[in-house]
Amino acid sequence: MGKFSISKSELNQGWKEYSKKHTVSVTKTDQVKNLWSMR
Numbered sequence: 001m002g003k004f005s006i007s008k009s010e011l012n013q014g015w016k017e018y019s020k021k022h023t024v025s026v027t028k029t030d031q032v033k034n035l036w037s038m039r
Helices: 008-022 026-038
Strands: none
Touching: 008 026
């Protein structure tokens, strides 16, 4: 487990950019977010 010096808003912004580029489905993004929040 590494330390993240990234704010939640930055993370959300980066995720929006990522999902725009990769056109990820909403259900998949929710699954990934759940995985991240479980860490």
